Amino acid sequence: MKLKILLFWISYLIALSAVGAAGLFIKKSASDFKASEGILVVVMAVFVLEAGRRYGSRHSVAAAVITAAAGVIFFFPLDIIGLSAVFVLAAVCAAAYVPVKALNDYNETLKDTDRKLEGRKEYLLRVKNASIKRAKQEDDQTEREVKEILPLYGAIKELSRAIKIGEIAEIIVEIMKKTIKNGFKIELEQVSFALIIKNDAGYKVQSSFGYDEEFLKEGEKALVQSVLKNAAKGSDIVYKQDISTEKQAAAVSIVKSVVYIPFYAENQLKGVLFLSSPKPALFTDKQIESLKILANQIAITLEKVYLYEEVEKMSVTDGLTGLYVHRYFQEKLENEIKRAARYGGNMAIVMCDIDFFKTINDTHGHLAGDQILKSMAMILKNNTTAVDTVARYGGEEFIIIMPDTDKDAAHARAVKIRKAVEAHDFRYKELHIKVTISMGVAVYPGDAITRRTLVEKADKALYKAKEAGRNRVVKAG
Template sequence: MNLSHKNKIIISAVLFIFLSYSIVVFNAMSFSLIPLFIIPVIILDYRDFEIRFIFLFFILFISLLLSRVFHNTNLSMGLNFLSFLSVFIFSLIKNSVEKSFILNREKELSKISEIKREIDDLKSQKQTYIKHRETILLNLNSRQKLISCLKDIQFSRNNDEIISNLMKSISLVFPKSLSEFIISPSSSEIVGDVFKTSTPVYIPDVNIESRYNYSCFKLLEKSIVYMPVSAFSKTIAVVKVYSDKAGYFSIDDFRTLEILCATASIAIENISLYNTTEELARKDSLTGLFTHRAFQDKLDEEILVSSRTKKPMALLIIDIDHFKRVNDSYGHQTGDYVLKRIASLISNNSREFDFVARYGGEEFSIIMPQTSKNEAINIAAKIRESVKEYDFIFEDKRLKATISIGMSEFPSEASSKVQIIRVADERLYKAKREGRDRIVYE
């Protein structure tokens, strides 16, 4: 049973009084009673060191006093003193042992408490590390996801694919939001402002928005970002991303949307520049017709199609008659004018799906997909007549021109690209030898 400190003092005091009374009553037996004072001394702990000495002092005082009063012998006094001394020495030893034990225990408890604090600190650090690690992994995952989205947008092959990848990326990065790709400036006041200024509008919470009236927003629009998509310094569309949760879009989310739309803008510009460059590389700068290289690529393609579909393909090679005389007589500017006009006449009298190219110098070519030689003859005759009847007027100079045409057909007259060109070339030179201004198809 564990006693409180106060109860120990009370019990010790009661025992001390009882033993003191017993010594007074049984003086003759005081020698035998003094050792019993060990009991209240044992009950007290080391913190009551002063009380022990008070008890011992009273024991000694009472023993000596009673020995005088009752005329005890010196031997009795000596024995009483020795009894008291033994109790005193025992008290000192007990006090020292208890104090040492309790101090050691307090040190151990202090160490245990310190270890517990260190363990708690380690647990706290572990939790902080876990949270920090989760945050890093989340940010890393978001960053990898964003990089993947940017790559998809950047490597899109056309504008439709760019827009599709942009909207998919927004849905992937912000799964709890809705988005729109707006191409009309008149769809709303805010969209009109973005088109006009090419400046994004960030509204984290429509309830505290001061620039626009609350009526501008729909029921599910509580947090909105309007981001322009531009090409060559002109806004061509606005991406609207919104959520039904106020404060959904943070400033970091706004920056992420800005990066996505900026990447889409750059991709659109790159596609446009590529198409322009490709067009310039495939088109002749003087006549606007396809170049000889484009002609070669197209001929390869149509031969494969003709072989697969088992349908014929016709090839026309056209040469301007006596073109050198035009340059020598009227100058190269007039010659360029004649080239451009004849190129226009050939294009205008060809079908929409025919491939018209400048073959080289004053020569032109027409690839006619899924066309027999008989069908091609009619088109060739129409082209020849249009050139012959046209009046070429340049700087008050009027002149006439004619053309010669050689024709071949795949696969009935040729089994390869080299053969179909060679056959058409041979027939062109035959037309020139026979007097020019004619079509040779056999």
């Protein structure tokens, strides 16, 4: 820009000199000097206009002043130039300046408007780019949230099909693996979790992932107590991002972040999902919110499963004794015979009958008889294993299924039960009632290979025990 201005003024001075030289030449060759005045006015007016158009009013004013001064210098000393010529020249220069000034102001206004428009354009472009960026970020966030929600949606559908505690435990483990890996994009090697569910015996580890089986076997009780201590304080998820400084971290020094997810139904703690990781702050706040959604659905499903199992239990258990009913026994016996046949094992049944039960009812009343039946059921359950099935066969008769048990072992266990009954102090109110039991033992496949025949064999052995004097155990054969 400075170079252009310099060139302009050089051109201006050259033109001014040329006009002055032309004026001197005309003075010598003509008596009238008006021609040189006209040349000066026209040429210099062009430069004044051009100065204003290109470089602003300051240069236009300077060109006009210099032009006027040059006119005085060139022509005023000459005799032939009149004073009127000077005034004409000044008027012409002034007339040239006025439109130039107006044109320059108009140009400045246009330039200022252009600058404002350009600034507005840049601002709108920045707003547009920011809006596009924000929209893209929101789209990306929505996409991430959808990807996290989809596994949860699938999980809820899977949970709705569970009707057994065992089923729901397996489903929860698979759901957690899918959610953590596919939804949260976290490597499964960084996470371990244990599902603790409440049953009749209390809270137990129902299923787990990432924990050593030997560790769970030896430390299950301590783990359950620690988890319940942290999870039973409220219904919300407890997320500790780093427990390395806490006392309990000393037992498992590699654990940094832990999550306790309680499952409440009807204001009762039904279970807890415990997650741990050697990495601190493993989960984001958004992921914890997703886990809350999942926890609520698991709690609802657990409530449904508990209700289903309670109804099912009511349909297969005797209301008085709490033992399985006759129908369930028959189904269970059929399944155990098939299993023994498939794997080539033994299976025993022991039929039991309370001695002189009718006399007890007639002497002390049916309420006393009911109390004897309930006490007998308790003795039978306390003297059998978890794999055994104890049922009320009918009236004062009971029957026990002993899987993977031969005749001698079944007889020995039956003798132990008989002695426990004989030694028990049966009471009804202030009464002490002496009670004994007779038992018959039969085994598959040694005594029978069908359900009906096996029960008949055990019943005949029981009849022989009663014929022999009661309060004894007789083997079929």
